[in-house]
Amino acid sequence: MKQKKVETIEDALDRISDGDTVLVGGFGFSGIPEKLIDGVCERGLRDLTIVNNSSGAQKLGVAKLLHNGCVGKVICSFPWGRESKIFTDLYEAGKVDLEIVPQGILAERMRAAGAGLGGILSPSGVGTEIAEGKSTHEIDGVEYLIEAALPGDIALVKATKVDPRGNLIYRLASQNMNPVMAMAAKYTIVEADEEVALGDLDPEHIMTAGVFVDRYYVTGRYKPDGWDGAWS
Amino acid sequence: MKQKKVETIEDALDRISDGDTVLVGGFGFSGIPEKLIDGVCERGLRDLTIVNNSSGAQKLGVAKLLHNGCVGKVICSFPWGRESKIFTDLYEAGKVDLEIVPQGILAERMRAAGAGLGGILSPSGVGTEIAEGKSTHEIDGVEYLIEAALPGDIALVKATKVDPRGNLIYRLASQNMNPVMAMAAKYTIVEADEEVALGDLDPEHIMTAGVFVDRYYVTGRYKPDGWDGAWS
Amino acid sequence: MSDSVRLDRNQIAKRVAAELQDGWLVNLGLGIPTLAVNFIPEGYDVIFHSENGIIGMGPQPADEDVDTDLMSAGKGPVTLIPGAAFVHHADSFAVARGGRLDAAILGAYQVSDNGDFANWRLPNRHVGGIGGAMDIAVGAQQVFVTMSHTDKDGTSKLVENLTYPLTTRACVTKVFTDIAVISVTPEGFVLDEVAPGFTPDDVIAATAARLIVSDSVSTIAA
């Protein structure tokens, strides 16, 4: 069987290079592959294009990558949150590029990449600023934007359970964009709370099939960075 | 709570009309909503456009609808199986139309409809007969076919478990196209082996969220029509 | 206008909540829309959808039951109702764009009388946050906007043509402000209700677009 488990963060990340497009899971405090993000910061990688729903908050998630100078461009739906001052500063200083995408289309463009499609016909954003420079196509009298598939070189995914084939289970609402990112990247790296034995996952319950996972690292469950509320 | 359960096949089917596009789940012997199909035949509906992977086999599935004169057009990937003589006869007599679609694109076109997209950019079938009459679009030097979303007026879906909100679980490989059909239709009618109480399904295990289901009918588990092998 | 008092945020939320019907699936934006959850009519089963993949959000849990993996799109802790389901982000927005949301309640900077609205970027800023608004507004069966009728300078947020960047064209069905309830119809804005103490003329004066006064204009039940 393909050996997907790695014992160190360094081994988990050895396929990432400067300039890569990296899909990073997580929404709010949930489903963020924090240990992998820390590893990217420690590697001192540069000029990454980071895809996530947001530009991070405080010094967490994508914001941590920004603080550490790893990011050349952010592709997201929500760059301008009250808590993402680092992005604002870098963007206004011309040090980081931005591509803004409606949240659902961001997910759908990644899914299209994972599904080997060239793109999708999107009804979202027609007639708005985000349509500028994009081709349109009409179907049954309705105008759609042609939105290209958004593949990643790398996906950094957070799951709760993983088995030796890389099959994944996500906890509650922590999946968010993780499953589509796992599909969309050429190389998918998972950080999981817990490893279970082969055969322990019911095939009907698996949320991301192991064929989409190239490598995984087991962290044990930990309290999300920056979360100061109740924790169990 | 919305009342989705119906007690009779007649009530389950009262939204279908002559001429509707009906998405019918099932692949091989598995995941076919046979009781709903029987009900459509008994209603004597006419001129339906039926979407399924195939044109049925023997007198089963879509073939039963063809035998009963319900079908004006078939949209499928595999109309020409050794066991679908009825389709061949009707097609060659000019009594049934055909649109042939690659299997994966058939699923993806329905998913696009369910996702409110106008369509997808497909790499499958480029340069072939199925590209005739279709627009193409190039992304990064690669040519794709623009394949329109394929919505249904009605979906007939087979599940193993349903709860009062219409949340569905499929058994083993019986899901096939059922989940995308449930998403793609304006009105989704489910035939389920078994009903479970509200709260009995783990939210992480639900395969089709009840928001995609309009109505369901409970049959009890039965042996698939035409299957003469072992059965438990 | 002497005894007129603009509705507060909770009163607007209460009024828009009265639009929701039993069995509906609804998405709530941040701010006033989120408050609507507190005013669902007794006995109604309204299902709340959250962009991050929750179908069937329940009320906020006690502090000790907060789970960081169970939070709304607004990053607030929530619970699940019985029969809730999780989906991934792509399928979550399939719910929205695919037309399964009976209603979305959103905030806005401006609404025009053909139902265009703006809520994602201030004209004087380089970038804004789109989030899920474009997908939700394009797909929901009904788009209810809640907002103050005018901005701090007294400028109407109901307009003939947007001056703020467009979020979604021709999607808003009804607007709930602090002084009125206004439908978007093929003929333009129609004034359905006024806040207690306001007259239709008060609302017309505060509105920078033509406003048709409904024959059955009434007072908002506060």
Added chain:
Amino acid sequence: MSDSVRLDRNQIAKRVAAELQDGWLVNLGLGIPTLAVNFIPEGYDVIFHSENGIIGMGPQPADEDVDTDLMSAGKGPVTLIPGAAFVHHADSFAVARGGRLDAAILGAYQVSDNGDFANWRLPNRHVGGIGGAMDIAVGAQQVFVTMSHTDKDGTSKLVENLTYPLTTRACVTKVFTDIAVISVTPEGFVLDEVAPGFTPDDVIAATAARLIVSDSVSTIAA
């Protein structure tokens, strides 16, 4: 050619199976490709994908263990290997088109020397069955075709230009026939191996396209 005997279906299946590497994800078409499952090298973990949403098909079960909800795309009963997973049809083809299949083994009517192949419709029939072939062939990392080298009339199935309707352009990487193993390269067909008793010239004579004989041409291990 006196002691030359064309390979039978099982021998072709055995030869193509020798291409599969440990840990690969593979999709098998109907006919000879399905037989390849019987010739996986001992100790290899090859994962089989079935279009209808099974990732990790195992061997055929005993009669009493057959489950109609667990059958291959070829409608034969199968089992699951430990760590198998189910997906719906759209995601199943995402696996294929998205490039996660290390190899697909498919049958064909014709293969051209640029890697085009035809397998879905006879030229004299109105319609054929596409099934999953177009999606699988366009996405798989390697497309291995198994077929007889010639049809019943002795006409070559390896051609310069297809006369049968195209399935997928420029996708076939290697062809396994009853007399040869042939790679599709930027220069065209390259003869890698011949069946026992056959010479390269025998194969050239049976092939209606230019055939480059590899410097290291060898005999198929039968």
